Amino acid sequence: MTQPLAGKQILIVEDEPVFRSVLESWLASMGAETTLAGDGIDAMEKMSRLQPDLMICDIAMPRMNGLKLVEFLRSQGNQLPILVISATENMGDIAKALRLGVQDVLLKPVKDVNRLREAVFSCLYPTMFNSRVEEEERLFEDWDALVSNPSAAAKLLQELQPPVQQTISHCRINYRQLVSADKPGLVLDIAPLSDKDLAFYCLDVTRAGENGVLAALLLRALFNGLLQEQLAHEGQRLPELGSLLKQVNQLLRQANLPGQFPLLVGYYHSGIKNLILVSAGLNGTLNTGDHQIQINNGVPLGTLGDTYLNQISQRSDSWQCQIWGAGGRLRLMLSAE
Secondary structure, three states, X not given: OOOOOOOOEEEEEOOOHHHHHHHHXXXXXXXXXXXXXXXXXXXXXXXXXXXXXXXXEOOOOOOOOHHHHHHHHHHOOOOOOEEEEEOOOOHHHHHHHHHOOOOEEEEOOOOOHHHHHHHHHXXXXXXXXXXXXXXXXXXXXXXXXXXXXXXXXXXXXXXXXXXXXXXXXXXXXXEEEEOOOOOOOEEEEEEEOOOOEEEEEEEEOHHHOHHHHHHHHHHHHHHHHXXXXXXXXXXXOOXXXXXXXXXXXXXXXXXXXXXXXXXXXXXXXOOOOEEEEEEEOOXXXXXXOOOEEEEOOOOOEOOOOOOOOEEEEEEOOXXXXXXXXXXXXXXXXXXXX
């Protein structure tokens, strides 16, 4: 009998014993070695002794849920492939899982074994399966309900906005936003990549109408994964944010989202105190205390087949960035600890 998963170590993090047992038997039938954990804390203890090739985890679990587990692993720079299988009906949970860089999300009950097999194989053998763009298109198709319900999409996007004050990657961050209270304007997202670096972006959703909101949800789900992939290819070098924006531009086209999408992307490394900003359609001013630098707005994504970007790089342990466009004005402040 062919055993395509022979030699693969898979960690199953699931508190429901029947589903955990079924999943374990199915993976073992294909040759995989499995380790079981009942929640996130149990999984972390298991991972102190083994290095799995894949983790399959639930979201709702006692003590430490799946989202907290994935967030902890990614904050430590652990890029272990992760497949989430959950019964959640909360689109916010799904969006957060994707944003944290999991490879795929399946919903319980899993009725299509072929879909499950494809997801597992795609995590373990990514070069043998569909391109990343095709996977991203499939993920976006799961959001049909949001596409057909603009008010629900806008509400979800508003709920996903980051807290106005937080500490991540050894940096204290806060922001102030001047936008209309009843509709999205400038959408902000900030996320740690490891304990030493973080990324953020600001997207003006007003110039593309309903497509702007959908583009923001797509970007939120995929941005971290794209940037992690970029950093993996760059090794010890700083990321090429221009290349990243070109990828985003292509994804917007492949998701059939026409319109203008003014976007500013930033990357900060708290170890070397280096900030990179790239603008495609938003105005910005960077103030480091010693310098004030104007960021020209460039051309919004989605407008032309190619991208025309403006980029600056500056070293500073404390800075403020003002960003503005048709959707309002935002001030983002960071201080490295």
